[in-house]
Amino acid sequence: MHPNDRSRVIRALQVFLETGKSIKQYQEIHGFEKQRYQVCYLGRQWSREELYDRINQRVHLMVEQGLVEEVRELLDQGYTKDLPSMSSIGYKQAVAYLSSEISLDNMIADIQQKSRHYAKKQLTWYRKDPRVHWLSDAHLSPDLIKGIRAFLDTGQPAFES
Numbered sequence: 001m002h003p004n005d006r007s008r009v010i011r012a013l014q015v016f017l018e019t020g021k022s023i024k025q026y027q028e029i030h031g032f033e034k035q036r037y038q039v040c041y042l043g044r045q046w047s048r049e050e051l052y053d054r055i056n057q058r059v060h061l062m063v064e065q066g067l068v069e070e071v072r073e074l075l076d077q078g079y080t081k082d083l084p085s086m087s088s089i090g091y092k093q094a095v096a097y098l099s100s101e102i103s104l105d106n107m108i109a110d111i112q113q114k115s116r117h118y119a120k121k122q123l124t125w126y127r128k129d130p131r132v133h134w135l136s137d138a139h140l141s142p143d144l145i146k147g148i149r150a151f152l153d154t155g156q157p158a159f160e161s
């Protein structure tokens with residue numbers, strides 16, 4: 001655990017003070033290192049333009065489906081903007097909008113920009129993982145179905161990344 005990872009350090013201290021056991025002891029008991037299941041990792045490749053367009057549309061849908069109202073209800077229930085959960089992408093911007101710090105349009109634009117940046121970080125992370133099989137189209141082609149079936153039968157995918 002990195003000493004600058006404040007939330008994990010705090011959580012580890014809380015666990016130790018409550019139980020007398022280190023977080024590492026709990027992790028060893030849990031068996032995080034053991035892989036319980038065979039997993040087939042599939043990643044969908046999008047053009048940057050298509051990915052960003054989908055993210056932008058998704059943000060508009062979130063707002064239409066009540067993001068602002070959800071955050072308003074949480075604040076009314078006593079949740080504060082200082083909570084880690086309230087600083088996540090979308091919630092943080094909705095809090096700023098409800099506090100009249102930014103306009104609705106600026107809230108939407110900021111959520112879109114932060115979501116695009118996060119998606120880029122996720123792609124960078126997953127591209128480093130050799131277990132991920134990247135798919136170039138969204139359709140379940142016969143070869144893909146064959147590869148998935150082979151994986152289910154043998155634990156080894158039979159399709160090219």
